[in-house]
Amino acid sequence: MEGTTKQFKKRNAILACLQQTHAHPSAEMVHDMLRASHPDISLATVYRNLTRFKQQGLIQSLGTVNGVERFDANTSPHVHFVCNCCDAVIDLPQIEVPQSLGQDTEKYAGCRVQGCQLTFTGLCGKCANS
């Protein structure tokens, strides 16, 4: 068979991994997660494919948390919370950034806004209670 999910195609596994998790993983986290099913997958392949997916718009980067880039397969704009203690990243699909803020930005900065990212930081539930 020649479908899109041949077992030896690691690219699909990497994308699937990102789509199935809510952990907003780093390259190394993806690598670790895939080791069970693909014992010989290399970190370079993970990096190469993450870069590719990013360029294709299949995933987005959340920027770096403690020096490490984190990724999200949910490319629709949404708000995140990052725990200062354990580096967990939590989605907040319920929250919306008022459109007017983008318009104000264009007005005040004389720029053209293409995207926006709102990130709250603090302590996640677990870390707050320990």
Added chain:
Amino acid sequence: MEGTTKQFKKRNAILACLQQTHAHPSAEMVHDMLRASHPDISLATVYRNLTRFKQQGLIQSLGTVNGVERFDANTSPHVHFVCNCCDAVIDLPQIEVPQSLGQDTEKYAGCRVQGCQLTFTGLCGKCANS
């Protein structure tokens, strides 16, 4: 004299540099800017003092832009615009993130919010017209 601004005290020069610019510089940008007045300043000293200022709360990090950390001596929470083309960072003191969003975040994520960062991205005035 023994004031706080002895010429051989580079720490003050680094902080002053950050306070006097709106460029939200990286360590290397600070280093370059200070070379004129302090020809022998080392990049390590800049990094060391930036780390120190951050810990002391004298400056804040904006996170990384294209893999390079950027700093701001304005520690009051405020919105930024980052140009995708030239990496310029622009302050938007006029814009405010509704308080309610932080409260909603605590509610939905079950977390304790300590800070928030809103960053718009796009093309700055210069890059949009060229």
Added chain:
DNA sequence: ATGACTGCAAAGACTTTGCATCTTT
């Protein structure tokens, strides 16, 4: 003397890249 700050170079952490190999068409 003691403690603090710095330059330099080495080390570290994260990411990218060159090359040979293997797979797929």
Added chain:
DNA sequence: AAAGATGCAAAGTCTTTGCAGTCAT
């Protein structure tokens, strides 16, 4: 055979750190 994907190791960037020398008190 040709194009593409991958592993491995080397290289590259950005940042931190160890150590010795300098300055301040």
